Amino acid sequence: MINLEQLKYPIGPYSEPAEISDEDVDNYIRTIKNFYARLKNLVGEWSDEQLDTQYRPDGWTVRQLVNHLADVSMINYIRFKLALTEDNPTVNSFNQQKWAELQDSFTIEIKPALQTIKGVHKRWTYELKSLTNKELEFCFSHPERKGLMSLRRGLAYCCWHCDHHLAHLQKLKEQEGW
Numbered sequence: 001m002i003n004l005e006q007l008k009y010p011i012g013p014y015s016e017p018a019e020i021s022d023e024d025v026d027n028y029i030r031t032i033k034n035f036y037a038r039l040k041n042l043v044g045e046w047s048d049e050q051l052d053t054q055y056r057p058d059g060w061t062v063r064q065l066v067n068h069l070a071d072v073s074m075i076n077y078i079r080f081k082l083a084l085t086e087d088n089p090t091v092n093s094f095n096q097q098k099w100a101e102l103q104d105s106f107t108i109e110i111k112p113a114l115q116t117i118k119g120v121h122k123r124w125t126y127e128l129k130s131l132t133n134k135e136l137e138f139c140f141s142h143p144e145r146k147g148l149m150s151l152r153r154g155l156a157y158c159c160w161h162c163d164h165h166l167a168h169l170q171k172l173k174e175q176e177g178w
Contacts, residue, residue, distance in 0.1 A: 007056040010167035014160045020152045025136065031159040033125040035166075036118040039069065042169050044114065050178060051110060055168045060100050062169060067105035068096065069165055070113035073120045076158050080124070083140040083151055084131075090141040128155070 017024070043051070043062060051063040060068065075094065082089040099105060131151070139148035149157075172178075 004057065007059075007168075007171070009164070010171050011160075011164055014157060014164075016153065017156055020156055022133070025152060025155065028155045028159045029125060029128045031162055032121055032128060032155075035162045036114065036121050038166060039066070039117065039169075040114055042166065042173065043110065046178070050176075053172065053176070055172045059168075061106075062172065063107075063110055064100045064105050065165060065168065066110045067108070067113045068100055069162075070116040070120075071096075071099055071105070072161065073117050073124070076154070077120050077124045079140055079142075080127070080151055080154065083138045083154075084127075084135060088139050088141055088148055090143065093142065093144050 043066060046062065051066075052061050054061055055065060059065075071094075079091045082091060136152040136155075137150050139150050140154070141148055
């Protein structure tokens with residue numbers, strides 16, 4: 001029997017850490033830095049048939065998921081830049097499901113998405129490494145979350161999101177014997 005909750009959250013639902021140390025931040029920055037290579041090594045050589053496989057019942061295809069990761073990387077990088085340059089900006093949310101149904105997510109090869117992730121994560125890592133502890137406390141307001149989110153807390157969530165979706169793809173690979 002399929003445990004849908006386990007398929008949805010292979011590393012568990014996000015649980016915000018009570019405290020985020022400087023060492024945690026360093027680990028998060030490594031996660032952002034290494035994400036492209038980890039993703040490309042996992043799915044970069046997959047066939048169109050594999051890329052068009054749903055990673056779970058009623059879920060997106062691998063192709064949609066990789067494009068989603070490119071979209072989210074761009075959005076989160078911009079949210080961080082806004083928080084660094086404006087006073088507690090309110091950032092936009094977006095309809096992830098509708099974005100995943102657009103042609104640039106649904107049918108295009110994944111190479112452009114991987115290139116986007118590679119470039120954005122390289123720039124994001126460069127910026128993150130330069131931040132002071134004071135700057136890591138800069139915040140943005142997200143309409144779907146209560147209150148302000150510091151960059152430190154946002155970084156923790158972004159890294160969980162990367163690992164969360166990598167786990168989806170790794171589970172699919174194991175399940176299918178690829």
